[in-house]
Amino acid sequence: MNAFDLSRLRPRLPSPLEPVEDERFARRGLTLLLKREDLIHPDLPGNKWRKLALNLEAAAGRxxxxxxxxxxxxxxxxxxxxxxxxxxxxxxxxxxxxxxxxxxxxxxxxxxxxxxxxxxxxxxxxxxxxxxxxxxxxxxxxxxAYVVPEGGSNALAARGCAELGRELAGAADAVAVACGTGGTLAGLAAGLAPGQRALGFPVLRGDFLGGEVRALQEAAFGGPRGDWSLDGRFHDGGYARVSPALEAFTRDFEERHELAIERLYVAKMLHGLVTLAEEGAFPPGTRIAAVVTGAPDGVQPSVSSR
Structure with a gap:
């Protein structure tokens, strides 16, 4: 079997979509769902699998x-x-x-x-x-050697992440994801169906990411695709920074849902979603899918019990 044949690793695809009960959403008539990309594979979880799959096919064992x-x-x-x-x-x-x-x-x-x-x-x-x-x-x-860029984000990565959007077709009205280099958001938005929108939460400071997403969509799909936007308020000071306030929010979310939460990406995205819900950014009846792109180091991901 060829080295680039990832099927022998038996990924869990499509990844599970779990409804969770959270009164911060429910009292506003909103439904929160967790798209458990962290359960795809223990060593290549979440958007890393999506981004690498087509790149490794292109590398063909090199x-x-x-x-x-x-x-x-x-x-x-x-x-x-x-x-x-x-x-x-x-x-x-x-x-x-x-x-x-x-x-x-x-x-x-x-x-x-x-x-x-x-x-x-x-x-x-x-x-x-x-x-x-x-x-x-x-x-x-x-x-x-075959070159894969920083964060794995290139045209092939965006095309791989489009499958994430297709898996969510009809299941949610808005889909939220944390963003580092923009490849996941570029592909996710392209794969969603008309009427669905993607929300990106950058984990780095700066206003560069919109241009990166647009460039990736141009390279991958020949032009803009999907309805997407960025909210840059929740990077918490920049990459790899976690303030005491974000840590407290994350611990509270973990206790509510008995689910370990990765801090540098997933926690910032969830904090953004809760804030937007409290700000009234979503009309009642909106189904919101939050993409869980990874688990904390040393934690074996498990299905939420709530």
């Missing part, structure tokens, strides 16, 4: 070179895919100061899965899309 920060879920998913499917992986990591330090748990997991880690200074990392910089990185990588 080595894969990709990019990420010191705590990148994308690097971990790519390394796991390499281990499970038997192809070499190289992770270009932002921050050459990390090279002489003990690996953090995230990077240690990548290394244990066989990923070769290459630490570069931040200026080089920012220039990673420059042809000369990329050529130099490829020269040091495996011959013939």
């Amino acid at each position: 080595p894969v070179l990709t990019f990420g920060g010191a705590y990148s879920n994308h690097l971990r998913a790519t390394a796991a895919a390499g281990r499970l499917l038997g192809f070499p992986t190289v992770g270009v990591v932002r921050g050459d100061e990390l090279a002489g330090r003990p690996l953090n748990p995230s990077l240690a997991r990548c290394a244990a899965d066989g990923m070769r880690l290459e630490f570069v200074d931040r200026a080089t990392y920012r220039a990673k899309n420059d042809p000369a910089v990329l050529a130099a990185l490829l020269d040091r990588a495996h011959a013939g």
